[in-house]
Amino acid sequence: MKNLQELFEHQIKDLYSAETQLIAALPKMAENASDSKLQKAFTDHLEETKQQKTRLKEICDELDIKPGGEKCKAMEGLIKEAEGFIDEAETDEVMDAGLIAEAQRVEHYEISGYGTAVRFAKELGHSDIAKKLQKTLDEEYDADNKLDKLAEGRLNKKAKA
Ligand code: FE
Ligand code: FE
Ligand code: FE
Ligand code: ZN
Numbered sequence: 001m002k003n004l005q006e007l008f009e010h011q012i013k014d015l016y017s018a019e020t021q022l023i024a025a026l027p028k029m030a031e032n033a034s035d036s037k038l039q040k041a042f043t044d045h046l047e048e049t050k051q052q053k054t055r056l057k058e059i060c061d062e063l064d065i066k067p068g069g070e071k072c073k074a075m076e077g078l079i080k081e082a083e084g085f086i087d088e089a090e091t092d093e094v095m096d097a098g099l100i101a102e103a104q105r106v107e108h109y110e111i112s113g114y115g116t117a118v119r120f121a122k123e124l125g126h127s128d129i130a131k132k133l134q135k136t137l138d139e140e141y142d143a144d145n146k147l148d149k150l151a152e153g154r155l156n157k158k159a160k161a
Helices: 004-032 036-063 073-088 092-123 127-160
Strands: none
Touching (some): 004 073, 004 092, 036 092, 036 127, 073 092, 092 127
């Protein structure tokens, strides 16, 4: 990589790999959630994630680059952690609390990645691409906030019991 444009293209491919891995992993997280609202949060975000991958493909087309060839090792690690946790959870309550924790790590990683990508796109003068990336960034924030609310709701319920 010898300039910001090449670094930007690298980051786009990394995000493409991250979203691809997440599309494969989210169904297992949804299946294991016992709370129906949490289950719905995962399946809703799965559909959004598919659109996010499509957006990145469109961005690659606009940049005239191939989306493949990069593996996001951080997302690979986050997913491994989540899957390891699923095997260890012994109660529904622990499962749901832990799934939220693992999913929020993923969302925060994506927020960081898309935040950088939006800034690079703007600096490079790719304003349409910046708008597309911003749309995804907003969805990642919304997903994270939804998980925050579910975590709080669960804790409140537990406190009242
Ligand atoms: Fe995403
Ligand atoms: Fe990455
Ligand atoms: Fe996400
Ligand atoms: Zn958060």
